[in-house]
Amino acid sequence: WGPYGHAIVADIAQEHLTPQAEKTVTALLALEDHQTLDQVASWPDTIGHIPENKGGAPKTLKWHYVDIDVSHSVYDQARDCPDHACVVEKLPEEVRILADTHASPQERLVALKWIVHLAGDIHQPLHAAERNKDMGGNAIHLTYFGNNANGHMNLHSLWDEGVIDHQANLHVGPFYSIDPVRAKQEADRLGAQITPDETKYWVQDLDSGDIHDASVSWANESHSLARTVAYAALPASKGADVGKAYTELTWPIMELRLEQAGVRLAAILNKALSH
Ligand code: ADE
Numbered sequence: 001w002g003p004y005g006h007a008i009v010a011d012i013a014q015e016h017l018t019p020q021a022e023k024t025v026t027a028l029l030a031l032e033d034h035q036t037l038d039q040v041a042s043w044p045d046t047i048g049h050i051p052e053n054k055g056g057a058p059k060t061l062k063w064h065y066v067d068i069d070v071s072h073s074v075y076d077q078a079r080d081c082p083d084h085a086c087v088v089e090k091l092p093e094e095v096r097i098l099a100d101t102h103a104s105p106q107e108r109l110v111a112l113k114w115i116v117h118l119a120g121d122i123h124q125p126l127h128a129a130e131r132n133k134d135m136g137g138n139a140i141h142l143t144y145f146g147n148n149a150n151g152h153m154n155l156h157s158l159w160d161e162g163v164i165d166h167q168a169n170l171h172v173g174p175f176y177s178i179d180p181v182r183a184k185q186e187a188d189r190l191g192a193q194i195t196p197d198e199t200k201y202w203v204q205d206l207d208s209g210d211i212h213d214a215s216v217s218w219a220n221e222s223h224s225l226a227r228t229v230a231y232a233a234l235p236a237s238k239g240a241d242v243g244k245a246y247t248e249l250t251w252p253i254m255e256l257r258l259e260q261a262g263v264r265l266a267a268i269l270n271k272a273l274s275h
């Protein structure tokens with residue numbers, strides 16, 4: 001997702017934390033003078049494109065997604081993530097660090113920041129799919145309501161932020177900057193749509209299994225939605241303007257994925273910080 005998507009997921013999660021988890025989250029965030037999860041939600045995106053000798057972490061760029069070709073139906077670790085450097089494997093790894101009370105507070109804070117981010121990304125359908133080596137739609141250039149962002153608009157960026165920003169009238173500034181009040185308003189609007197039954201149903205994989213099982217099934221859900229919605233609803237003609245029709249089809253799915261990501265992020269944190 002883009003900065004608004006990540007902030008919205010974090011804001012929804014913040015509202016679903018148990019008092020005990022919230023206490024530890026607040027203490028860890030305070031190490032960097034932050035108060036709430038939305039403030040760290042996009043941090044991993046700010047370090048990926050900076051060279052290692054300038055304090056960045058280009059090796060982590062791959063942690064945000066998993067390329068499962070659309071010819072396959074489900075994730076296969078040996079085939080899709082042989083080096084374990086993908087979102088399906090990294091999310092549980094970071095959860096284990098956060099849950100480890102013997103790890104240093106600094107280490108646990110970094111893990112928390114990764115979890116907030118990756119719990120969002122694993123729910124973005126195109127972060128778990130690719131078609132014809134298109135890098136999750138990054139190679140599919142298109143025009144959206146007459147705008148092609150000087151050739152930079154593509155299917156992936158449309159799902160990360162194009163549609164959200166259009167539907168909620170949000171505007172991302174330089175260096176991932178957003179208006180946190182607008183993000184919270186949007187999170188509250190989405191949060192109000194979540195029923196108690198959904199909350200219970202959405203965290204079943206986490207309740208009944210471990211975080212790795214849950215991570216695999218959430219990526220599989222994303223992959224399936226990429227095939228049946230993100231790619232399927234695309235106009236057949238190359239470079240076509242995807243506007244109203246594509247937005248009407250995809251926006252409800254984006255809302256659902258942001259809501260699920262928020263509820264599940266809270267469930268991850270509640271479980272990892274329960275002792
Ligand atoms: N780069 C390559 N594949 C990608 C994907 N599925 N999502 C985001 N970035 C990618």
Ligand code: ZN
Binds near residue numbers: 001124127156
């Ligand atoms: Zn993305």
Ligand code: ZN
Binds near residue numbers: 044045064
């Ligand atoms: Zn990301």
